[in-house]
Amino acid sequence: MQRRSALAAVLVAAFFLVAACGGSGSGAGAGTASGSGGSPTLKIGFVQALSGPGAAYAQTNSAAMKAAQAMAQQSGVTLDVVAGDDATDPATAAQVCQRMVQQDHVVAIIGYEQDAAASACNQATSGAKIPQLNATGVGGLGCIANVYGMAPTPTQSVGTVADYLVKEEGKKKIFFVGSDLPTNHSVLDELTSAVNAAGGQIVGSSFEPFGSTDFTNDLTRVKSSGADAVVSAVAGNDSLVFHKQYATDPTASAIEALEMYVPAVGSDSASYLNGLHLVAPYFASVDNDANTTFLADWKAAGQAGNPPTNAIEVLYSVQMLIQAYQAAGSSTGSDILAAMAGVSYDGPAGTWTEDNHSVKLPLYIGQDDKDGTATVIKTTDPLAPGTTCAG
Amino acid sequence: MNVLVGAIGSTGTIMLTVLGLGLILGLLNIINLAQAGMMAIGVYLTVDLVGSGWSFWLAVPVATVATGLVGAVIEYAVVRRVYRRPLDAILATWGLSLVIVECIQLHDGSAPKDLDPPISGGFSLGDSYLPTYRVALLALGLVLVLVLGLIQRYTTLGLRVRMVMSNPALASGCGINTTQVRQWTFIVGSALSGLAGALLGPISSISPDYAQAALIPAFLVVLLAGNLLRGLVIASVLLSAVQTLFSVYVSPLYASVVVIAVALVLLRVRPHGISRAAA
Numbered sequence: 001m002q003r004r005s006a007l008a009a010v011l012v013a014a015f016f017l018v019a020a021c022g023g024s025g026s027g028a029g030a031g032t033a034s035g036s037g038g039s040p041t042l043k044i045g046f047v048q049a050l051s052g053p054g055a056a057y058a059q060t061n062s063a064a065m066k067a068a069q070a071m072a073q074q075s076g077v078t079l080d081v082v083a084g085d086d087a088t089d090p091a092t093a094a095q096v097c098q099r100m101v102q103q104d105h106v107v108a109i110i111g112y113e114q115d116a117a118a119s120a121c122n123q124a125t126s127g128a129k130i131p132q133l134n135a136t137g138v139g140g141l142g143c144i145a146n147v148y149g150m151a152p153t154p155t156q157s158v159g160t161v162a163d164y165l166v167k168e169e170g171k172k173k174i175f176f177v178g179s180d181l182p183t184n185h186s187v188l189d190e191l192t193s194a195v196n197a198a199g200g201q202i203v204g205s206s207f208e209p210f211g212s213t214d215f216t217n218d219l220t221r222v223k224s225s226g227a228d229a230v231v232s233a234v235a236g237n238d239s240l241v242f243h244k245q246y247a248t249d250p251t252a253s254a255i256e257a258l259e260m261y262v263p264a265v266g267s268d269s270a271s272y273l274n275g276l277h278l279v280a281p282y283f284a285s286v287d288n289d290a291n292t293t294f295l296a297d298w299k300a301a302g303q304a305g306n307p308p309t310n311a312i313e314v315l316y317s318v319q320m321l322i323q324a325y326q327a328a329g330s331s332t333g334s335d336i337l338a339a340m341a342g343v344s345y346d347g348p349a350g351t352w353t354e355d356n357h358s359v360k361l362p363l364y365i366g367q368d369d370k371d372g373t374a375t376v377i378k379t380t381d382p383l384a385p386g387t388t389c390a391g
Numbered sequence: 392m393n394v395l396v397g398a399i400g401s402t403g404t405i406m407l408t409v410l411g412l413g414l415i416l417g418l419l420n421i422i423n424l425a426q427a428g429m430m431a432i433g434v435y436l437t438v439d440l441v442g443s444g445w446s447f448w449l450a451v452p453v454a455t456v457a458t459g460l461v462g463a464v465i466e467y468a469v470v471r472r473v474y475r476r477p478l479d480a481i482l483a484t485w486g487l488s489l490v491i492v493e494c495i496q497l498h499d500g501s502a503p504k505d506l507d508p509p510i511s512g513g514f515s516l517g518d519s520y521l522p523t524y525r526v527a528l529l530a531l532g533l534v535l536v537l538v539l540g541l542i543q544r545y546t547t548l549g550l551r552v553r554m555v556m557s558n559p560a561l562a563s564g565c566g567i568n569t570t571q572v573r574q575w576t577f578i579v580g581s582a583l584s585g586l587a588g589a590l591l592g593p594i595s596s597i598s599p600d601y602a603q604a605a606l607i608p609a610f611l612v613v614l615l616a617g618n619l620l621r622g623l624v625i626a627s628v629l630l631s632a633v634q635t636l637f638s639v640y641v642s643p644l645y646a647s648v649v650v651i652a653v654a655l656v657l658l659r660v661r662p663h664g665i666s667r668a669a670a
Contacts, residue, residue, distance in 0.1 A: 050501060051492065051600055058501040180644055208643050211604040213595050214404075216397050216519070217638045224518040237503050237596035244594075248508070249520040271507070 041078040042325060044318075045100035045109040047121060052088030054114055056237045057310040061112050061135075063303050064311035068318035070297070077322055082106055086117045093117035097124035107333040108133065110317045112310060114210075114235075115141055115182050122147060130333030131340055133321060135313035137183070138358060143389035146337055149358040150317040152281050154187040155386030157260055160363045161279055162194035164258075164378060165229050171256060175227035176205040177218050177242070179235040187233055187260070203227050210235065215242045219252045233260040247272035258365075262309045262374075276368045282312040282349035283366045283374045291348035306373055312349050319345040320354060351382060358385035396519035397635035398628070403529030404591055406627040408605050409612045410535055411584030413623050416613050418556050418576050420477065421470065424484040426609065428491030429581050430588030431601040433458045435495055437589040438504045438597060447509040447593075455586040462581020466574050474573060496599040508593040528590060533624065535583070540620040552576060608634075608647075611654040617664025625665050630654065 046065055049055045062083075069079045082104045086093035093113060100106045101124040108131045111118055118134045119141055125132040126146050134141075138149030165171045174195050178184035184207065192202045204225035206218040215234075222230055230252075234242045239261055247253050258277040284295060284306030294315075298307050320343050325331065328339035344353040350362045360382045366374030408430070415423045423429075433454045440450035465487060473480040513522040543549035554562040555572045563569050588602060595601070612630055616622030633653050637646040657665070 051496075055501045055598060055600070056503050056596075060502070206643070209647065212643070213604065214397075214401060216400050217635070217643060220396075220519045220639075237598050240503055240505065240596045241594070244505075248511070248513070248522060251515060251518075251520060 040076075040331060041080050042108075042322075042331060043080040043082065043104065043106050044321070045082045045084060045097065045104065045106040046111070047084045047086050047093060047096055047100070047109060047117075048112040049088040049114075049117075050085035054088040054236045056240075057112060057308070060303075060308050060311045061314050063298075063301065064307065064314040065110075065318070067294070067297060067301060067307075067311075068315050070301075071315075072318065072322055075322065077325070079318070086111075086113055086121070088114065088117065090116040090120035094120040094123055097121035101125065101128045101130070106130070107331060107336060108321055110135065110314065110321065112136055112314060118147070128333060129337060131321065131324065131337045133317040135310065135317045138387070143357055143387065147357060148320070148340060148354060149385075149387075150320065150352075151313050151359075152361065152363060152383075153358050153385040153387060154183065154190045156361070156363060156383045157279055158187060158191040158194045159383070160365065160378075160380055161231055161258060161260065162191065162198045162200070164279075164365050165231070165256075166195060166198035166200035168378075169229070169256065171229035172200040173203045173225070173227045173229070174200055175203055175222045175225050175230050175255075176233070177215070177222065177230060178205075178207055178233035179210045179212075179238055180207040181210060181235060184233045184235075191231060208234070208238065210238065212238050213241055215245050218242075219245060219249050222255065223251050227255060230255055230257045231260065232257060235261050243276060244272045273368045278366045278368060278374055279363060280309040280366065280374075281352075281361050281363055282307075282309050283364050283376055285366070285373050285376050286349060286364065287376075288348070288350070290346065294348040307348075312347075316345060316347060316349065316352050316359075319347060320352065320359075353382070355385055356387040357389045358387045360384050394632070394635050394639050396516055396521045397639060398631045399521060399529055400525045401635060402627050402631040403525055403532050404594070404605075405608060405612055405631055406532035406536065406623065407528060407587040407590055408602065408609045409616075409623055409627065410532070410539070411580040411582070411587060412609050413613045413616060413620075414539070414583060415577060415580035416610075417616075418552060419474065419573055419580075421474070421480045421577075422477065422484070422610075423580070424481060424606070425465070425487040425491065426584055427600070427602040427606050428488040429458055429462065429584035430591070430605075431491060431495055431599065432461055433585030433588030434506070434592040434595075434597055434601055435499055435504070436585075437592055438506055439499075441506060447506070451586065451589045454589045455582050458585020458588070459578045459582030461585075462578045463574070465581070466577040470577055471570070471574070492599045499599070501599060504597040506592040506597065522594075524593060528594075531590065532627075536620050536624055543620065608650060611651065615654055615657055615665055617661075622665045629657075629665075 048058055048061050050058045065081060072079045082100055084096035084100060086096055097109060100109060109121060109125050110133045111121055112135045122132060122144055132146055133148045133150050135150045137151035137153060138147055141147060165174060176188050176191060188205055195202055204221055206221050208218060246257060260279055262278050262280045323343040323345055324336050324339040327343060328335040340354060342354055344351060352359045352361045362382050363380045364376050365378035366376050368374050412423060412426045415421050436454035436457050437450045440453060441447055469483050473483050508524040510524040510527055513520050551567050551572055554567060555569050559569050612626040615626040630650050634646045634650050637649045
């Protein structure tokens with residue numbers, strides 16, 4: 001019995017020893033080594049939902065990260081990407097980010113995470129003083145010193161939406177449907193102000209828990225409100241269910257709908273999305289040289305269909321990080337963090353510039369086509385994010 | 392009218408979801424946490440078959456049978472060993488659900504899939520719209536409950552199942568192969584789960600963690616139902632009505648919480664369920 005206990009104790013101790021020695025790198029925040037041929041290597045973490053309700057974007061996010069690695073290689077930087085799954089759960093996100101910081105010694109973390117998961121991840125990144133770029137934005141997070149949102153803010157999106165629907169389309173009565181996320185409550189507040197300022201009014205709103213499979217009651221509310229347009233911010237897989245129900249309800253579908261989160265449907269556009277208005281920082285039909293090159297690279301990499309918006313947000317997150325690394329002239333996480341202010345990248349979606357821990361960028365209004373693309377019907381000038389963060 | 396339409400829609404989906412679960416939990420006393428995984432197998436097989444050009448109505452029965460076969464393998468390899476160990480059964484079936492999700496993700500990826508409803512059109516009732524397909528799901532759910540009830544009540548097979556459920560030792564002493572009865576019960580339960588998954592695909596988003604969100608309400612319905620099949624219908628209607636009432640008049644955000652609260656109160660009042668056969 002004593003021998004067994006001793007053996008068990010030795011095995012447990014050996015396990016912890018191996019776990020503690022796991023991962024590579026020499027010190028916190030300094031994940032650089034020379035890659036083959038002497039090109040600098042940046043070790044970064046990439047956290048997203050590979051499971052759970054937010055996993056709809058995982059495949060295209062991963063493809064975008066691979067494209068970003070290839071583009072980085074062409075500009076002389078080797079990216080060593082440590083991937084993690086937050087399972088759309090804050091507790092898991094915290095563990096994953098902690099491991100990336102403490103064991104893998106990444107110099108930055110790029111995330112495609114919901115607010116709660118991103119906030120949990122920040123427990124690790126803020127302590128290590130490394131940049132955390134969240135490709136879904138920073139809407140519900142507020143101003144955090146090391147966090148940068150790489151997606152449109154509510155101010156940018158709702159201003160564009162309100163101007164388009166109220167002033168250009170003449171739709172004065174707007175109904176809002178959204179997933180119950182902190183960002184969406186901010187979106188509704190800002191949309192209300194923007195619509196009122198444009199001369200319209202919000203005639204009703206409805207929130208559904210993330211993971212909903214039935215929007216019947218929401219559609220009933222839309223119809224009984226007398227709305228002449230619906231603005232929806234239904235996230236993840238829920239957006240497909242919502243728009244499917246919307247399109248098959250003949251009375252509801254007669255009301256113009258504009259979706260703020262571009263639905264992820266894989267390679268082919270589902271028929272029920274045809275004609276849906278969308279507001280996004282990117283569509284594949286954006287007309288510029290960088291996009292033409294990017295689309296060719298995307299297809300050459302074997303990706304079916306066009307790159308979706310979330311892929312561009314991941315791509316730009318990586319490119320902005322590389323810009324900061326090159327500006328810092330150092331591969332230490334804290335130095336890269338200090339160089340994040342004002343970095344800019346001109347790519348397939350136009351020019352994005354860091355501004356108050358978010359990005360100044362142009363937005364596009366598109367209309368979904370039958371062939372899986374969206375025709376761009378309006379392009380804005382680069383819009384300020386509307387965030388005010390000191391430092 | 393809004394409440395009626397909403398309740399009709401959600402009763403059908405809940406009833407289909409709980410059939411397989413109720414069979415396995417009610418008859419085998421196994422909390423099958425692989426229920427959502429079975430539903431996912433059913434819907435992904437249907438998606439693949441329809442994508443290959445099969446008719447939806449042909450793909451569904453094939454997917455149902457295939458899920459039953461998967462259930463047969465799982466029963467033989469795993470579940471058979473934990474019939475008398477409920478806690479181990481929970482762990483085992485939970486592990487199976489994780490394996491199923493990962494296998495689906497490896498085979499089909501994480502991007503959502505889509506199935507068009509095989510029946511189009513619907514009924515406008517005031518400001519509400521009830522798709523014909525949802526009415527069909529409710530009707531199908533009721534028919535399945537009726538058929539299962541008739542089998543259980545009036546056939547030799549049903550008699551054997553009830554004997555094994557009531558007193559396995561005595562049933563075995565009477566010459567009934569209890570292992571075979573349990574095996575077929577699990578297979579049929581798995582097939583029903585696959586059927587539910589396939590039928591609910593056109594009105595749901597299809598991803599590797601398909602139907603995970605439906606597990607908790609489904610377990611509540613099964614616990615509330617008691618040991619009679621009509622209890623499944625009553626419990627499904629009751630919880631759907633509560634959920635819809637709160638969604639319409641208060642907020643969808645609190646509806647799930649209220650459903651759980653109501654279920655807890657009912658279980659406190661009737662711990663053995665709504666409907667229970669006399670001892």
